[in-house]
Amino acid sequence: MGEKPERKRRPFWQELPLLLVVALVLTVLVKTFLVQVFSIPSDSMQNTLQPGDRVAVDKLTPWFGAEPERGEVVVFRDPSDWLAGQPTSRPNVVQDVLSQIGLMPSADARNLIKRVIGIGGDTVECRRGGPVTVNGKALQEPYLYPGNTPCDDKPFGPLKVPAHTIWVMGDHRQDSLDSRWHMDDPKTHGFVPVDDVVGRAVAVVWPVGRWATLPVPKTFDQPGIGDQRPAA
Template identity: 70%
Template sequence: MAVGARSGRDEGEERPDDAVAHETEEDGALEKPHRSFWKELPLLIGIALLLALLIKTFLVQAFSIPSDSMQDTLQRGDRVLVDKLTPWFGSEPERGEVVVFHDPANWLSGEPTPEPNIAQKALSWIGLMPSAEEKDLIKRTIAIGGDTVECKKGGPVVVNGKALDEPYIYPGNTACDDAPFGPLKVPEGKIWVMGDHRQNSQDSRYHMQDSTGGFVPVDKVVGRAVVIAWPVTRWSTLPIPDTFDQPGIGNQAAATALGLGAAGLAPVGLGPAALGLAGAVPLVMWRRRKLTSGRTDG
């Protein structure tokens, strides 16, 4: 009887090995197959490119400094990050800001501009390489719409009757001895810009006979250069100098307001591209985890 009872229990009950096998098979049926990383790669690239394009268009763009016109503040080869977001909220350049702007009246005439091929045009459009077609400059905003600005030979730059103490001027340079000017009233919607390397900068002073009178339209401003991002040994912010805060010179806007500069620039797509990739990776990894850990109903 004992043997018979034991045999019946063995027939009616699954052995431990059978139970384990059954559960494993059932779990295997419920699990979704893992997707190959290589199948996810196009999605990762697509998201990265989209984010890079959005960042370059609306948030921040990197520019390379190709000349010496902004020394010693900016050196040839520096990469600066330009804030492009603030202008979308109606902010305009303020005195003292280093700003990037589109060539307002053929200031870069004569500068070589190589003809890009289709691939280069596509990559520059999404911010993965410099644009050969864009002609941008970088300078310091000295005066804004409504200001009166002048500089006599041997003297300082004067804005609204206040002399500027300009510690950022290249050592050994004068404020404007190579090209004195003014007094000039800056029209509304325009800015007056000068390079920090005064004796090596083709800035507003040298374009007073142009259609713009040497003034840069605000709508030509790309944004304010806020950080020297590369090389790492040169990393620093680009604050507004204290000289522009002195009483009587005018109302100084918040430090987040945009501004640009003047010297031929080459846009650099690495900043937006890197940010786009950084944003795309967690999105794709989250999607992969969700797919691989999912379970079907029933």
């Protein structure tokens, strides 16, 4: 009986286009469903995040129905022209291609990044000269920008956070047009719909010297803060 002839392997240069297509498809899938890198455009989250930082955002968890939690840093789509009047940069061709496959943040995306302070069912408040409180529990906020007050520039509350929305604030409290500055908006009243949340920022990935994770601060785990359960 004759031996089966050995299958001739293709030269690498012939396989390269297929490998590139597979890599491109995998990259797009990761960007769409798992993790995407976003660029920090402003000072509003200093010193936790600096302008120009790249953060990795977990986009997978929301697919399983999980909603944002207190203390998380989240990226969300502009819910009601919060970015009106703010310029966006014009990407060149290379930037546009790289952003489409997830290797570079989109230069013209209308996204914001803030810290979740209250979730659906919470009561949030901050009086001039006092701390931010959630369900009557005062937050200790070591992440605040040095010299900032919790809310002296824009006190608020008490406010009940509607179901399936979040109340967000920047860490650079006196340089953040966050939920407090949109309380008069007839559409959102300052609350961000959970459906507009892209995902949770989990780590600073660039520049290399600023690599760090973004954990939930311990103040959001204090006893009693979650006694008032989120509204259904």
